[in-house]
Amino acid sequence: MPQYKLIYFNSKGRAELPRLLFAYADVEYEDFRFANREEFLEKIKPNMPTGRVPVLEIDGKLYPESGAIFRYLATEFKLYGKDNVEALQIDGVVETMNDILQVLTKIFYENDEAKKAELQKKAAAEDIPVVLSLLEKLAGGDVFVGDSITAADIAFFRTMEVVLSIVTGLTLDNYPKLKSINDKVAKEPKIAAWLAKRPETPN
Ligand SMILES: N[C@@H](CCC(=O)N[C@@H](CS)C(=O)NCC(=O)O)C(=O)O
Structure with a gap:
């Protein structure tokens, strides 16, 4: 099983749907929430692929875009249809x-x-x-x-x-x-x- 880390603000926003998928599939991940906008601007944003979040880290590699993360996880967790x-x-x-x-x-x-x-x-x-x-x-x-x-x-x-x-x-x-x-x-x-x-x- 890959090591997953979901990077987002301490809010539901665009990260809550992936969190629900993790919950439903019962797959372990790190629900990484930075404390506030200052921390985001100083420490997180400069290190994100597009400067925006959510970002899914899979085995140390960073992947942006909530729609892409949604489809990836849903497919991995066999929740994207049988064909x-x-x-x-x-x-x-x-x-x-x-x-x-x-x-x-x-x-x-x-x-x-x-x-x-x-x-x-x-x-x-x-x-x-x-x-x-x-x-x-x-x-x-x-x-x-x-x-x-x-x-x-x-x-x-x-x-x-x-x-x-x-x-x-x-x-x-x-x-x-x-x-x-x-x-x-x-x-x-x-x-x-x-x-x-x-x-x-x-x-
Ligand atoms: N199309 C992107 C939009 C991402 C986006 O706008 N994220 C906002 C938070 S919801 C963000 O990172 N804002 C901070 C910034 O752009 O500096 C997605 O769906 O992931």
Whole structure:
């Protein structure tokens, strides 16, 4: 088994999905969190391949980009479908979900409070429900692809965590398949154990 170290801020952000994959696959890794932005700028950033994080270190070599880390780990942990067609379906789900993340990023980085509130309202009423309806169509039943949990389901769970932390007034009650996927992932014993023990951070 390779030696894994995941390098990121002491926050969930772009590192939480890989952390959930490690948890679900029950694979050991070092969850390396630097203390603050000063430490990042002085000690970490200059040594990262692109100056940004997350970075996954595998046996001493550094690899950037959260999407690449997600696909690599999911493939290593056999969570990326049983064949290339299932991988294609998983990618379809992940790419659709990226439309939600784009909406959320806009809200997250908006500094004007009035504009932020407007964006949040529109996201809850329009932007996110549109994408959730598409995802409901892609869902197979209580998983997106095949007959057991894949990286698509775990990525959806993580996306919903981010959605609910940024946008209020949204539920999955109108999306029965998405609701069962979300509940199923949350109830997986290894995921539940990680959720209970992970460091508490605001985002
Ligand atoms: N496309 C990259 C974006 C990485 C990124 O923007 N990381 C932020 C933290 S979430 C960062 O390192 N910011 C500090 C900086 O750019 O100096 C990915 O998905 O990994």
